[in-house]
Amino acid sequence: MRVGGPADSLVHPRTVEEALAVLSREGRVFTLGGGSNILVSDAGVRGVTMRISKCLSDVEFLSGPGNTALVKAQAGVSLARLSGLAMRRGLSGLEFAHGIPGTLGGALVMNAGTREGEMKDIAVSVTAVAQDGALHRRAGAQLGFSYRSSGFAGGDVIVECELALTHDDTTRIHERMRKGWEARKLSQPLDRPSAGSVFKNPAGDFAGRLIESAGLKGYSVGGAMVSVKHANFIVNTGGARASDVFSVIKEVERRVYDTSGVKLEREIRLVGQFDE
C-alpha cells in the first residue's frame, strides 16, 4: 500500500542457519514476506523484523513419479519468479500465481490464490521454525489450509516448502497465465498501490458486491479510497497514511453491517498498533 512506519530493527538472513540464529537470539520476531497483503501502522513495528524476500530464495526442480515434478523452494522467492521458472520448464500448477505479488512464504501462510487455484492445491510439505525454535516439516492435513488461511501461527517462520507440479506444454501454460492475468487486470485496480482484496468473501456472497451495494465505491479518507473499479480494494491515491486506510476499513465494516447484516472478515493483516 506504500504506507506505514519503520521497523525498529530489520534483519535479512542469508541462510536458514542465520534465520535460526536470529530467532534463538531474539525470540519472537515479525516475519515480513513481500509486504503485499499487510497494513503496517504509521508508528511502525517494534522489535525485530526479519525480512525473507530477496534472500532465502533458492529453487530446485526434481523429477517426481509419472508425469509429476517436485519443486523445493525457499520461502523468500517471489511468486512471480517461481511461476515464471516453472512455466519455462513446462511445469503446470502455478499458473494461478502469475500476477499475485509477494513471496512464497507469505503465499503459504495466507493460502493465496485465485479462482484458478490456490497454494493448498500444490503444497506437499512446508518446513518452518516453530515457536520452540526448532525446524519442523509438516505435510498433508497438518498444513491446515482453508480459504485464505493456513495452520501456521504468527510465530511460525516458514523457510522452505515442496510443491507438486505436472508436466505440460509451455505454450499452453503461458496461455493460461496470460488469460488469468488479463481477466484480473480488467476487474482490479492493479495500476495503484493496494493490498489486494481487503476482506474475505463471506459464504455465498462477495465482499466487493456488498461494499458496492452499501454505496461505498469512491469513499475516501485522506489518500485512501475504496476503488471505483473493484470495491474490495482500497487504493492509495497519493500520500495516504495507514490511519486513513484503517479509517476506510472501519467505515466499510460499519456500513456493510448496517446495510446487509454481514460482518466482513479482514483478509489483510494489521501489523503494529491500531486502535480498533
Ligand code: EPU
Ligand atoms: N463485484 C461487485 N462490485 C465490485 C467488485 C465485484 O459487484 O466492486 C462482484 C462481481 O461482479 C462478481 C463478484 O463480485 O460478481 C466477484 O468479483 P470478482 O470476480 O472480481 O472476484 P472476487 O471474489 O472479488 C476473488 C479473490 C481475488 C482473486 C479473484 C480472481 C477473494 C477475497 N478475492 O475476488 O483475490 O484475484 O477472485 O480469481 O477471494 C486477493 O485475495 O487479494 C485477491 C485479489
